[in-house]
Amino acid sequence: MPMILNNNNNGTSLFSVPTLFLLFILLSIFSFSFFFSFSSSISHISSFSLQSSSSSSSSINVYVADLPRSLNYNLLHRYWSLNSDSRLSTDPDSEIRSTHISKTLDFPPYPENPLIKQYSAEYWIMGDLMTPPDLRTGSFSKRVFDARDADVVFVPFFATLSAELQLGMAKGVFRKKVGNDDYLRQREVMDFVKNTQAWNRSGGRDHVFVLTDPVAMWHVKDEIAPAVLLVVDFGGWYRQDSKSSNCSSPEMMIQHTQVSVLKDVIVPYTHLLPRLRLSENQERHTLLYFKGAKHRHRGGLVREKLWDLLINEPGVIMEEGFPNVTGREQSIRGMRTSEFCLHPAGDTPTSCRLFDAIQSLCIPVIVSDDIELPFEGMVDYSEFSVFVAVGDALKPSWLVNHLKSFSKVKIDKFRQNMARVQPIFVYDNGHPGGIGPIPLDGAVNHIWKKVHQKLPMIKEAIIREKRKPPDVLVPRRCHCT
Structure with missing residues (x-):
């Protein structure tokens, strides 16, 4: 008759072979049942969570x-x-x-x-x-x-x-x-x-x-x-x-x-310049373009220093002015014929210039250590923009040499990525008085999605x-x- 326990010379307790086999069968059945039940529960919970997440994020x-x-x-x-x-x-x-x-x-x-x-x-x-x-x-x-x-x-x-x-x-x-x-x-x-x-x-x-x-x-x-x-x-x-x-x-x-x-x-x-589509893009002969006021206050003091550093650099155009009626065509031409568009801080860390550059497919060069950007987490700005620390930008010739180091392949990739996100920064729905259906991929919907996250x-x-x-x-x- 098999013994359940057997004391051997070493003082340890061992299961007999038949008993071990029986325990193995019972444990296997229990483990399989538990795993199946647990998996079903997890599946149900996951399904519920996905459904809840989907329904909760469909609108605000x-x-x-x-x-x-x-x-x-x-x-x-x-x-x-x-x-x-x-x-x-x-x-x-x-x-x-x-x-x-x-x-x-x-x-x-x-x-x-x-x-x-x-x-x-x-x-x-x-x-x-x-x-x-x-x-x-x-x-x-x-x-x-x-x-x-x-x-x-x-x-x-x-x-x-x-x-x-x-x-x-x-x-x-x-x-x-x-x-x-x-x-x-x-x-x-x-x-x-x-x-x-x-x-x-x-x-x-x-x-x-x-x-x-x-x-x-x-x-x-x-x-x-x-x-x-x-x-x-x-x-x-x-x-x-x-x-x-x-x-x-x-x-x-x-x-x-x-x-x-x-x-x-x-x-x-709201961007002030019209959208340029990727299929309309022409060859660009200028390395870096900027149009705006030279003298600003507070954090914008960096702009005046950059101006003095860049004004005489070959391939760089620095123009004083604002894209109003008289300067608009000049701004369109400048942004559409330049590879990069400078975006230094002004009185505040950002300006509409950034969004004009995006709509013009001019790669933004952002020199503003304190900048906050729209739709972060939905948009990866590093895929179509160049971020430069103020300290580096103010080194003589550093910025121009840095921009020249980008290959044509990298520049083309920047521009392709920018073309994909252009609609995200557009408000205009094309209807009189602004009353009418908005674009699914436009700025208004993205704003409400960000509010929903809060x-x-x-x-x-x-x-x-x-x-x-x-x-x-x-x-x-x-x-x-």
């Missing part, structure tokens, strides 16, 4: 705050009622003004004035949301009409147009409150939204403001800091006004702790705020990287 629910038209489309009527913009030597909108059509339309066109057009994201985002639902089948944002059903609340204030109207009509009072129509509009917006249940539920954290002009909503930035801000970069937020009593006045200080790549979204400037963080911030004891203030901390 957006409620549009019920602001009066005086804060958006009527600002356009106000712009078109002006004779011209005194800041420009020639008026690119004179032809539209002469027709008087813009004054009779419910949804007037956005200005061609380059000082304003470069910031037109507010117009195109609003136009998409105003489009009838049956035409919005390609929009990533789904408009809902009850704030309780919304993921985010869009605040339809044309903040840039409001600021630019003030700057064009009475720049001297822009930083003051008395006599400043832009300030009054900012105050009207904030008084309205802060008295809504939606704002009180979230403290404004799920509200979305478009602030493409760095000075938009300048007087109330502290109040909107918890919200999701659509900005072209953080340059305007890092600034402290040196004229304000040694920066001691709280009204004149803008704390960089109010913005972050974690909660806010970097959006593209939703878990928004919800977490709202929940964390609820558990704070009354009257406890938690200082803002910047988590910018």
Whole structure:
């Protein structure tokens, strides 16, 4: 009769052969059953997760705050009622003004004035949301009409147009409150939204403001800091006004702790030059091209130093000016006949020049250590741009020699990659007044996809705020990287 245990001379216990075989069979059956059950569960969970991920990422629910038209489309009527913009030597909108059509339309066109057009994201985002639902089948944002059903609340204030109207009509009072129509509009917006249940539920954290002009909503930035801000970069937020009593006045200080790549979204400037398709590209004879103002402030001081280094370099063209009516054709020609386009920091780390270069298939050379770029994670800029540290760029002849080191194969690959991403940076949907279906692969949809990525963080911030004891203030901390 087999023994289950047998004590041998070494004091160890051994299984007999028949017993081992029986145990092996039982363990095999159990392991197979467990593996099959576990695999089925994992498969079910994975399938559920994929389905949930797919459904949750198919759209974002957006409620549009019920602001009066005086804060958006009527600002356009106000712009078109002006004779011209005194800041420009020639008026690119004179032809539209002469027709008087813009004054009779419910949804007037956005200005061609380059000082304003470069910031037109507010117009195109609003136009998409105003489009009838049956035409919005390609929009990533789904408009809902009850704030309780919304993921985010869009605040339809044309903040840039409001600021630019003030700057064009009475720049001297822009930083003051008395006599400043832009300030009054900012105050009207904030008084309205802060008295809504939606704002009180979230403290404004799920509200979305478009602030493409760095000075938009300048007087109330502290109040909107918890919200999701659509900005072209953080340059305007890092600034402290040196004229304000040694920066001691709280009204004149803008704390960089109010913005972050974690909660806010970097959006593209609107390009001012037309798109050049890869099939239309011609031979390029200039190595490096730049058109813009030589003298800038703050971080833009590097531009003046680069100018002095590059102005006499063979194969480099440095031109003073802005792509307005008189300089536009010059800019088109310069960017389309150059291999590389210089993009140094200006008053802020970026400008619409970058997006003009992309639409012109001119490889951007980015010299701006603090730059933030739109749609990072969706777009890999290193596949079509050259990034250069400021310290290297300011070494004599370094930049030119670096650009000359790129092979034709590498340059062609840069340009092919750039052609693929050109549509991502385009706002215009081709419809009058901006009301109509947007391109699936355009800028507006990509903006809402980036906002959608912020939703878990928004919800977490709202929940964390609820558990704070009354009257406890938690200082803002910047988590910018």
